[in-house]
Amino acid sequence: MRLRLSGTSGPEGWPAPRCRCASCNRAADNRRVPLRITVDDVLTLREPGADAVSAPPSGYTVEVTPYGTRVEGPGGGRLLLARPDAPADPPAPGGADADGPGEDSDSRASGDGPDPGAPRHRVDVAIVDVGASPAAIGALRRAGAVAKSTAVLAVGGDHRVHSPAEFDRRARLWGASAPSDGQELWCPPSAWPPERAHGPHRVLVTGGARSGKSAEAERRLLGEAEVTYLATGPSPAGDAADEQWARRVEQHRARRPSWWKTEESPDAAAVLREARGAVLFDCVGTWLAGAMEDCGLWQERPPADAEDRLQARLDELLQVWRQCPAYVVAVTNEVGSGVVPPTVSGGLFRDWLGRANQLLAAESEEVVLATAGRVLELH
Known part of the structure; x- marks a missing residue:
């Protein structure tokens, strides 16, 4: 699936209209509009929830899960627009998604397609509104929805953070990328996600x-x-x-x-x-x-x-x-x-x-x- 991120900011945009704060002044040279993701030019995502997508086109599966809105494309790529309050618990034993541990057991699959041995609730790309809740990334990793091979995209930046540079720094700390408006990406990702610090x-x-x-x-x-x-x-x-x-x-x-x-x-x-x-x-x-x-x-x-x-x-x-x-x-x-x-x-x-x-x-x-x-x- 080809993802076009037409907008990557929080709900007011960055800079926010008529706002004169220092953060919005710093963002003036790289304006961002509220979150909007287009998948293969056939469906659009703006926020996770039951009304995020209506009548998905043929070949695409759209499912509202406890972790957010999950999209699977014709080629098997799996995308998650995460909920800010995504649970840290893995799916219940015996449930539809109960099929394995979290990221510690994950290995990066060879080839360009999805890993056939990955748990069903694990995704290739996760889009997380870190302006609303950066802890959602940790919750998704704990639940097993995000693995080492999952590309995490940090969106939702706005004047809650003191500068775009600081937003990018925080994203790197969490092993995420901070895309710009208009950027196109692939699901599954065409490159491995950025490394984050691990022990020791x-x-x-x-x-x-x-x-x-x-x-x-x-x-x-x-x-x-x-x-x-x-x-x-x-x-x-x-x-x-x-x-x-x-x-x-x-x-x-x-x-x-x-x-x-x-x-x-x-x-x-x-x-x-x-x-x-x-x-x-x-x-x-x-x-x-x-x-x-x-x-x-x-x-x-x-x-x-x-x-x-x-x-x-x-x-x-x-x-x-x-x-x-x-x-x-x-x-x-x-x-x-x-x-x-x-x-x-x-x-x-x-x-x-x-x-x-x-x-x-x-x-x-x-x-x-x-x-x-x-x-x-x-x-």
Whole structure:
């Protein structure tokens, strides 16, 4: 099937009419109109749902599924216009689509046609409105509808993202392409989809308070089928007096996809040692604060071997970080950019965290700095 993407933006277009925001100004040189896909010049898709296509032409099958509108062409190519709320669960056992695991077992078929051994609900091209829900990519991968050989097209860009360049960057993080208006593509795809990071791969995201570092770390893993969220800070249930911390934890939980697994543990090394899939480690600073407390460094008179014990903890974490087979994104803090800490304990924490950040960065494939909600790659 030949796909013509006449429009690729969100519902208002990009730039939006009469909008003067910075994002729309940046998009003025490459205007995009609301989503519109033509298949072989015989049918048109605008949004997933029961009314997306009426009376499909002969030789084409159009089916409304829980994952979105699925089109199969005469040559067997399979296209999905995904629902933003696509479920992360695979089809029920025994159902029409129950025929195999997700992407981990997929191999790229040889030849130009569809893989005859692929599950029925798996598609060759998935079009996902990432402006509405980027997590839909991860849900489709978890459900098995999107595999390694599936070309994912990220559409729905508009002024919810601060620039077209940022939209393209996010699409690449999720292993997707961000097509332009007027672009033509094939289903099955004529080229393999872009690679995304897989384990073993380590990313360190650093930044100051409220810099957007946690949001960036979470964003990087929205396209993953299996994610463990490693929370190293104190449990809000065990610290009822700190209502601000409890609210902050709840905000983080609310923006994570429902299928992500949460591990609350101060022993980051133990969790990373057994990790598979993808892991979000949030964060190195809270892990270090807990380790310093366990070693007695917060006491007025720390034990003589306190720093040696802390160094052993850090060495263990580094060793596991170096050998971890998972795709790991870790959040850390930049605490050396402000005033000199007024207390001895504050200075000690700053020095140890700066040391830990340098050592973890040296063992990471990627290091990025978040500031004011923007992201800068550090080389």
